[in-house]
Amino acid sequence: MAEEAAVTAAVLVIGDEILSGRTKDKNIGYIADYLGQIGIDLREVRIVPDVDDDIVAALNALRHRYGYVFTTGGIGPTHDDITADAVAKAFGVPISEDPRALALLLERIKPEDLNAARRRMARIPQGGELVENKISKAPGFMIGNVIVMAGVPSIMQAMLDGVTPRLKTGAKMLVETVEAGNLPEGLYAADLADIAERHNGVSIGSYPAFVDGRFRNSIVLRSKDEAVLARAVAETRAMIERLSRERKSA
Secondary structure, eight states: OOOOOOOEEEEEEEOHHHHHTSSOOOSHHHHHHHHHHHTOEEEEEEEEOSOHHHHHHHHHHHHTTSSEEEEESOOSSSTTOOHHHHHHHHHTOOEEEOHHHHHHHHTTSOGGGOOHHHHGGGEEETTOEEEOOTTTOOOEEEETTEEEEOSSHHHHHHHHHHHGGGSOOOOOOEEEEEEEETOOHHHHHHHHHHHHHHSTTOEEEEEEEEETTEEEEEEEEEESOHHHHHHHHHHHHHHHHHHHHHHHHO
């Protein structure tokens, strides 16, 4: 398979409520799975509080390291929703009320109900392109390689759908799982390491789970090369079958 440049990404989760434990994040796993399916490699996730300097520092570090940065949280109507301002500061651009965003809000909110707090959701950094939100109309935005989205899962998912057509993508990650049953990891660890070493471009991990009162192990293999992945999977299955027979006959 011809080598294809990877498209990479990071997720920056913003919010005191995540760090305090009051709100359980439901977005990271969804974004990771979504990006993998469209050919973008998620390489890093950071969580920062609603602190301007912390958001700016994290954003500047991530956007210069990865192809894309997806942020979640902090674009609502309250005083602690400071993500848009922090993004503007990170890019060194002004922020102001965007007529396009205001028009979208008016599709859902009566003019007489569009108070100062709600108008905050129409503030977009200069140069930002709106990201559609079919759920509540208040848009996210994309500036440079940064995609700014809501923290509410259903709205975040709508924004992710809305921005995807604009994104550059690479080869999709292919994933196969080989069930190792109740074979102890220590029994197959050395063989698994040999298989991983022989198959360049295949990531292999062993993941234990506690099911029905006992441990069961799953081996997950990932690669963008279908042929190489198939060979690694076949060797892994053969190895598990051999060790299972040996264990039964012992």
